[in-house]
Amino acid sequence: MAFRLSPHLTVMANAAQKASKRLLRDFAEVEQLQVSVKGPSDFVTQADLRAEQTLKEELNKARPGYAFLMEESGASGSDNWSWRWVVDPLDGTTNFLHGMPHWAISIGLEKRLPDGTTEVHAGLVYAPAVDEMFWAEKGTGAFVNERRLRVSARREMSEAIFATGIPFGAVSASRRQSFSRTLATLMPQVAGIRRFGSAALDMAWVAHGRFDGYWELGIHPWDICAGVILVKEAGGYVTDVQEGDPLATNNIVAGNPHLHAKLREAVAEGMVRLA
Ligand code: IPD
Numbered sequence: 001m002a003f004r005l006s007p008h009l010t011v012m013a014n015a016a017q018k019a020s021k022r023l024l025r026d027f028a029e030v031e032q033l034q035v036s037v038k039g040p041s042d043f044v045t046q047a048d049l050r051a052e053q054t055l056k057e058e059l060n061k062a063r064p065g066y067a068f069l070m071e072e073s074g075a076s077g078s079d080n081w082s083w084r085w086v087v088d089p090l091d092g093t094t095n096f097l098h099g100m101p102h103w104a105i106s107i108g109l110e111k112r113l114p115d116g117t118t119e120v121h122a123g124l125v126y127a128p129a130v131d132e133m134f135w136a137e138k139g140t141g142a143f144v145n146e147r148r149l150r151v152s153a154r155r156e157m158s159e160a161i162f163a164t165g166i167p168f169g170a171v172s173a174s175r176r177q178s179f180s181r182t183l184a185t186l187m188p189q190v191a192g193i194r195r196f197g198s199a200a201l202d203m204a205w206v207a208h209g210r211f212d213g214y215w216e217l218g219i220h221p222w223d224i225c226a227g228v229i230l231v232k233e234a235g236g237y238v239t240d241v242q243e244g245d246p247l248a249t250n251n252i253v254a255g256n257p258h259l260h261a262k263l264r265e266a267v268a269e270g271m272v273r274l275a
Pocket of ligand 1: 093165166218223
């Protein structure tokens, strides 16, 4: 994978490839464990932690001094960082646990600007089971493997397929209700709604034009950081439910330029009606 990768993306791709080898072996093992009494749960937790460790070591070796925000181990490095890796070693953990091949390694790279604000500078989402590597860097476009990506050109809601994350587990009643209301608004208008279980791949698929948009409330920065730059560099829009930064508010709406506003309106309405 040497095609047009910048020094940063080369570091990210090498780290992801190294971590993916062990994850792929573990994934094959999970299928055996499905039928055991104990089940694969602890095993997958260990696989996740090992992948995070490998990624941290590799990224740190190549760029000592960069800070980290990682799903399992949280924030580390200087608070006053200039560059920060934002990493989910295994996005789509539940899919992995159930032997479904839709999971990915997600690595975002944030940069602090002279005015003190931060932006996503580069992102890489690697789905090892299908060997699709999505990558983007500010100003240089978005790619899957060696192919340039553009978001879809669909303009009509009636043709659109949107991805989302369905709240699960101990989420607040307001989050559950917001989701249900938005779903009820969108269902009759669109061609389909999908919940595939990996936010990083949902974003990568918006960049690819497979999905026309994606929304999720209460999403973590490591799930979406790389995806933010993938969608933007593929010509799409990414916001929270208003005009804000999803990495700050944990709510995200991404889409092609024709449908982003309509999707955001439906998500905002679902939330507003709770007030
Ligand atoms: C999850 C996935 C899922 C999304 C959840 C995330 P994980 O990440 O991205 O699609 O709906 O909100 O927590 O736990 O598999 O890394």
